Amino acid sequence: MQRSLGILVMQHIAGGLVEDNKVLGAPALYPEKPDALDPLQSMPADHITRTIREQIEKLARGQTLQAIGIGFPGIIREGIVAESPNLQQVKGFNLQGELAASIRGEAAGVPIRVFNDAAVSAAGIAATQGKLNKLIRVWTLGNGIGFGRYPAIDGVWEGGHTVVTLDKNENYCGCGGRGHLEGILGLRAMRLRFLDLEPEEIFANARAGDERCAEFVKLCHRALAAATATSIHLEGPGVFYITGPDVRFLEVGRLDSLLHKMVMMSPLQGSRFEIIPTTDEVGIIGAAVNATRSIG
Secondary structure, three states, X not given: OOEEEEEEEOOXXXXXXXXXXXXXXXXXXXXXXXXXXXXXXXXXHHHHHHHHHHHHHHHHOOOOEEEEEEEEOOEEEOOEEEEOOOOHHHOOEOHHHHHHHHOOHHHOOOOEEEEEHHHHHHHHHHHHOOOOOOOEEEEEEOOOEEEEEEOXXXXXXXXXXXXXXXXXXXXXXXXXXXXXXXXXXXXXXXXXXXXXXXXXXXXXXXXXXXXXXXXXXXXXXXXHHHHHXXXXXXXXXXXXXXXXXXXXXXXXXXXXXXXXXXXXXXXXXXXXXXXXXXXXXXXXXXXXXXXXXXXX
């Protein structure tokens, strides 16, 4: 069976060879041991591109590849990063074109496609759970908040920027917009809101009875339920998966209860949340699956 290659860019860069919806061996990581919260934020666009290219060329040695897929944060249009609030230095960069022109070795000439990082997470969940014939929706929680959908269709799909509050003081989102889900639940936004606390400390303090932190935890759950209710009212009910380093903070039972109070029309009821363990492999597989399917 011919292999494809998947790359996932989030807080770091992870890549691997994919065959039969499985990653072969351990993913290749950059940096191998991160020494910063998000080392890519200070990296110039051409440096990010070079690092991705080096990962691809290393993984492709000795291989015959069908396709190369990349999951990257932001609005992706025909391989161009139209906007990336949490990696602003890449805005407008033709990532797909630059990689296609610069890759050498066995990967040269192999079809390469760039997708939103949450979209490849949705495809990875579909592939690993044997649900490639079903609608999959996923929230990815990290510095930013992503919303992924499989099968992929045309659209912006920046669900993390769904407006969930009209409070004019809710201005912590990396894009500069007010009232966004990402401005509440994103790790970057939490650090801006609580300048003296890390996200895990906020949730620990809430459990210990700190009133301010407890109110914020309530807000987090209401915000995610509200954004999910918006998706249900647009596309219908179903399972909503949650993945990313932030998932350990969330209570699925509380989310389900809030969601059921927000969606009252009987044909739209019956949705639920499910947490998926956070692994690079899911995104790597999804990037390879989406790339393979995009080339027919």
